[in-house]
Amino acid sequence: MLNSVLLQIVQTTGAAADTAALPLSGIPQPQAAVSESFSLMDLLIKGGPIMIPIVILSLIAIYVFVERWLSIRRASNFEATFMNNIRDFIYSNRIDSAIAYCKSNKSPLSRMIEKGIKRLGRPLKEIEESIEIVGKFEVYKLEKNIVILAIIAGIAPMFGFIGTIIGVIKIFHDISLAGDVSITTVSAGLYTKMVSSAAGLLVGITAFILYHWCNIMVEKTVQKMEYSAMEFMDLLQEPSK
Numbered sequence: 001m002l003n004s005v006l007l008q009i010v011q012t013t014g015a016a017a018d019t020a021a022l023p024l025s026g027i028p029q030p031q032a033a034v035s036e037s038f039s040l041m042d043l044l045i046k047g048g049p050i051m052i053p054i055v056i057l058s059l060i061a062i063y064v065f066v067e068r069w070l071s072i073r074r075a076s077n078f079e080a081t082f083m084n085n086i087r088d089f090i091y092s093n094r095i096d097s098a099i100a101y102c103k104s105n106k107s108p109l110s111r112m113i114e115k116g117i118k119r120l121g122r123p124l125k126e127i128e129e130s131i132e133i134v135g136k137f138e139v140y141k142l143e144k145n146i147v148i149l150a151i152i153a154g155i156a157p158m159f160g161f162i163g164t165i166i167g168v169i170k171i172f173h174d175i176s177l178a179g180d181v182s183i184t185t186v187s188a189g190l191y192t193k194m195v196s197s198a199a200g201l202l203v204g205i206t207a208f209i210l211y212h213w214c215n216i217m218v219e220k221t222v223q224k225m226e227y228s229a230m231e232f233m234d235l236l237q238e239p240s241k
């Protein structure tokens with residue numbers, strides 16, 4: 001009798017274990033989370049073909065800014081003793097040395113002062129006008145291609161808006177094919193819509209900031225040039241005092 005009781009307990013325990021091992025009927029079992037790496041390239045691809053012109057605009061903006069930044073930095077970095085050396089040459093009546101010194105500097109300021117030195121002996125008004133004319137050309141060189149950044153700042157968000165329209169069209173097209181509205185059906189169109197819009201705005205905002213940054217650098221350089229030109233004109237009147 002004891003053996004039959006033990007056998008019954010063992011059978012009951014085994015059946016309970018088997019029942020616990022089986023999934024409960026009608027209750028969804030949790031699935032293990034699947035981690036998927038998501039790179040920047042994958043995100044750009046999901047943005048659709050409209051991402052190609054947006055990426056091209058971003059590369060152009062970066063190139064223009066770097067090129068202008070280097071050019072403006074070179075133009076604004078002239079010797080601190082430049083005007084002092086010019087003053088010494090003028091006082092000692094070494095005009096040829098002053099012209100050669102200006103040519104060796106290769107900066108917008110040196111070209112302006114060189115033009116003024118070559119006009120020595122003429123009325124001060126004529127000398128001042130010649131310096132202003134050269135200065136305008138130098139400012140034009142400094143501002144060259146900066147307007148491209150403003151153009152990119154304006155059209156990049158428009159490309160993003162076109163991507164939004166393409167994404168919406170894609171959503172309705174996928175819904176018409178699938179016959180239902182589900183997150184799986186509209187996900188591709190939503191990716192195109194959101195990624196292209198975000199990329200267009202990001203490129204536009206960045207280009208807008210870089211455009212004004214370059215303009216600020218040009219303004220600072222122009223102020224230095226104007227101050228040095230005024231100092232040169234004052235210098236020409238000092239020997240007659």
